[in-house]
Amino acid sequence: MKSNTLPHSAKKIGLIIFLTAITIQLTAYFLLPEDSAFNTIQITRVCKVAFFVGLLIFIRSAEKKEDEYVQYCRYRAYQFAFIATIIYGIFRTYKQVNNSFFTTIDMIIAYQLLLYIVFFHLYKAGIANDENS
Amino acid sequence: MENVVKKYRERLSFTQEQLANLTGVSRQSIISIEKGHYIPTTVLALKISVVLKVRIEELFILNDEDWK
Numbered sequence: 001m002k003s004n005t006l007p008h009s010a011k012k013i014g015l016i017i018f019l020t021a022i023t024i025q026l027t028a029y030f031l032l033p034e035d036s037a038f039n040t041i042q043i044t045r046v047c048k049v050a051f052f053v054g055l056l057i058f059i060r061s062a063e064k065k066e067d068e069y070v071q072y073c074r075y076r077a078y079q080f081a082f083i084a085t086i087i088y089g090i091f092r093t094y095k096q097v098n099n100s101f102f103t104t105i106d107m108i109i110a111y112q113l114l115l116y117i118v119f120f121h122l123y124k125a126g127i128a129n130d131e132n133s
Numbered sequence: 134m135e136n137v138v139k140k141y142r143e144r145l146s147f148t149q150e151q152l153a154n155l156t157g158v159s160r161q162s163i164i165s166i167e168k169g170h171y172i173p174t175t176v177l178a179l180k181i182s183v184v185l186k187v188r189i190e191e192l193f194i195l196n197d198e199d200w201k
């Protein structure tokens with residue numbers, strides 16, 4: 001079974017991009033003054049894009065041994081994250097305070113990506129498997 | 134579906150790691166197959182049967198629920 005994943009080495013690159021983005025954002029938010037050069041809208045946007053790109057590279061990178069079981073876990077995690085995100089989206093829509101049609105899309109994307117990563121590793125480790133699957 | 138991969142693997146004194154290497158998958162795959170958490174594809178099932186020198190239908194057994 002062939003899958004179009006990035007090479008395993010890309011996983012580290014994705015992780016570095018993700019961690020760098022989140023570190024800059026957290027440092028700017030909690031430690032630096034509001035008028036700091038890191039607290040601009042442009043920096044926030046770049047960090048947000050880097051956050052998603054890093055996560056995307058991380059989840060699309062092959063495991064050390066990318067076999068059919070890993071791909072099976074991948075599909076199950078995608079499925080779970082997809083359904084959970086729809087439920088989360090419905091919940092956010094119901095709970096939203098302003099009258100805009102769309103809720104915060106980046107929160108929903110981040111939720112889906114992070115949920116996928118958690119459940120992929122749970123399935124892969126055999127923790128979240130049920131007996132009849 | 135039930136399987137007796139573990140029984141035949143132990144009969145040949147293979148470790149899960151060895152069986153995984155011989156069939157080209159990870160050890161976690163073999164663990165999941167033996168526990169019944171994962172049903173392998175036909176290709177992997179055939180590879181396992183060749184390595185364990187046993188017919189595939191002796192290795193993987195359909196139960197009543199599979200016919201419903």
